[in-house]
Amino acid sequence: MDISVGHTPDSDDAFMFYAMFTDKVKSDDFSVTHVIEDIENLNKKAKNPELDVTAVSVHACAYIPNYVMLRSGGSFGINYGPIVTATKPMTIEEIKKSKIAIPGEMTSAYLLLQLMIGKFDYVEMNFSDIPEAVRSGKVDVGLVIHETQLSFGEEGIQKILDVGEWWHEKSGGLPVPLGVNVMSEKLGEELIYKFDKYLQESIKFARDNIPDALDYAMKYSRGKSRELIEKFVLMYVNEVTVDMGEAGEKAVRLMFEMAKEKGLVLDFELKISKPL
Incomplete structure (x- = not known):
């Protein structure tokens, strides 16, 4: 077939x-x-x-x-998953008030972040464009997936929230x-x-x-x-x-x-x- x-x-x-x-x-x-x-x-x-x-x-x-x-x-993910990035440390309240770049409305990363911090203002973009958008200041916060979960430091941004770790704790150790x-x-x-x-x-x-x-x-x-x-x-x-x-x-x-x-x-x- x-x-x-x-x-x-x-x-x-x-x-x-x-x-x-x-x-x-x-x-x-x-x-x-x-x-x-x-x-x-x-x-x-x-x-x-x-x-x-x-x-x-x-x-x-x-x-x-x-x-x-x-x-x-x-x-x-096994105690790892999408991460939230910025160019500087931010509190949860500051993150909630920011426009966050997400890799798509139907992605699991977007749903999981909403479960973690509540609804927020966002802009959709291709996931591969998010690190540069954060680094350049086009957006203040970026939700990153795929290999950028490992390479964000090389791209001039830093981790400010870890969605995978949050899920691991919230779910009692279930995979993300x-x-x-x-x-x-x-x-x-x-x-x-x-x-x-x-x-x-x-x-x-x-x-x-x-x-x-x-x-x-x-x-x-x-x-x-x-x-x-x-x-x-x-x-x-x-x-x-x-x-x-x-x-x-x-x-x-x-x-x-x-x-x-x-x-x-x-x-x-x-x-x-x-x-x-």
Whole structure:
């Protein structure tokens, strides 16, 4: 079966899909065409289903009823996640009064920061533009994701809040739910399960062949060093990525329960693929 698969131009996604897209692991059931888009673009595409499988922010699952969340391929932080940056230290009250640059309204980073500090004024921009916008003074505060969580110091900005640490404490040690892969429910439970296993095999292969998978992922390094990209990739392609398991599912459900209580998302049915 021919299927379309969307992922981001990010090194961790590339690492996960390396074996699938280079035929290191094969499937008798699927022939894959991949589509590369920024995460917020993929979130928006999923609202009017264009792809059979796509990476999305966990937050986006509140708005995409035609998709089922896969158990493999999720981005979960283990006591780390998005961070809030500025050029100088700021209090929580000062941060709340600032216009904050965010990487998209449907990103999990945006939802998590609202859960942490309440609603705030914001401006959307591509995540890769946020560090320079903060450094140059275009905005006072920036919410950063991806490898900038590690490289912010090199970009002339500093960490003033750690969303990942806050979630770890608030949730009692659950992983930070950030990104997942979803598949169109119209394809049916059996095909969804088979693709979930196929993606899981690709992830396991990459984790067993790190140097080769990292060579592939470096195409999406955005000028960062191999050392930094390897650290970032291994942070976000972890055991919960292989299978979200009970802890990952509990974290996702908790985030949405908290968001519903605060009126940040409407009530909806969360659909998750059957256990692997």
